[in-house]
Amino acid sequence: MQVLRPITVNDFAALKEIAIESGHGFTSLPVDDGQLQEKIDRAQSSFTKNVDKPLDESYLFVLEDSESGKVIGTTAIEAAVGLSVPLYHYHLGKTVHHSPTLNVYNTVDILSMCNDYTGCSEICTLFLREDNRKGLTGRFLSRSRFLFMAQHSERFADTVIAEMRGVSDEAGHSPFWQWLQEHFFSIEFPQADHLVGLGDKVFISELMPKYPIYVNLLSKKAxxxxxxxxxxxxPALKLLEKEGFEHRGYVDLFDAGPTVEAKLGNIRS
Structure with a gap:
């Protein structure tokens, strides 16, 4: 039997193993002992805290195989993101270049950096160890968060988001980041990804382009x-789409993976 429960201090070793297994792009579980311990401590405090509105609480769960006692997965909910450390996204929009005199009308896609999801709740840290990715386990791990949120709705915001991992190769190289790196940065994607996982996002505001990026100027791969x-x-994205999550044009700054959203009261579970 599999049991979903709040994480405890005894789960540190298992959490670190999962952080290592999750690989590049899984920024919510950095391979850093201090950060992982802080996540456990913060979760334990959040579960016991009296809450009447969402703030900086973090609810981290583990999925345990009751027969073996082994932790086989994780899932988490951030009550309200971007309140202490800014949360950045690109929003994919359009701009029009129009000249009646020249009879020219061009619509161009642009990426604009924003903080539009500040204060929203975020589901994150969904990871199931490879040997257990069968049957309905993944679906259970995903949907259990929504049942917890429905039962304790006062702890969460009206809008719930999920940042989905974008495209990268086995070495952790992202085509989107490679273009940004060439023009604005001098660090590799895994290093930038690791810094974000550690909560060090100062370099984003320092080095990211301040003005909208014209998509047609990016490389074809990006x-x-x-x-x-x-x-x-x-598979995780398909599960969320079945729950009513939609992509409204917001993407990650580094790998351009989509962020999907849903109203808490409209989630199907």
């Missing part, structure tokens, strides 16, 4: 991955 997910993330 354009092709905007709004698309990593192959290993496709």
């Amino acid at each position: 354009q092709a991955v905007i709004g698309h997910v990593h192959d290993k993330t496709k």
Whole structure:
């Protein structure tokens, strides 16, 4: 039997193993002992805290095989994101270049950096160890968060988001990041990804382009991955879409993976 429960201090070793297994792009579980311990401590405090509105609480669960006692997965909910550390996204929009005199009308896609999801709740840290990815286990791990949120709705915001891992290769290289790196940064994607996982986002405001980026100026490879997910993330995205989550044009700054959203009261579970 599988049991979903709040994480405890005794789960540190298992959490670190999962952080290592999750690989590049899984920023919510950095391979850093201090950060992982802080996540456990913060979760334990959040579960016991009296809450009448969502703030900086974090609810981290583990899925345990009751027969073996082994932790086989994780899932988490952030009550309200972006309140202490800014949460950045690109929003994919359009701008029109029009000249009646020259009879020219062009619509161009642009990426604009924003903080539009500040204060929203976020589901995150969904990971199931490879040997257990069968049957309905993944669906159970995903849907259990929504049941918890429905039971304790006062702890969460009206809008719930999920950041989906974008396209990268086995070495952790992202086509989208490679274009950004060439023009604005001098660090590799895994390093930037790791810094974000550690909560160090100062470099984003310091180095990211301040003005909208014209998508047609990006490399073809970078354009092709905007709004698309990593192959290993496709099942998770399908589950969320069945729950009513939609992509409204927001993508990750580094790998251009989509962020999907739903109103808490409209989630099907």
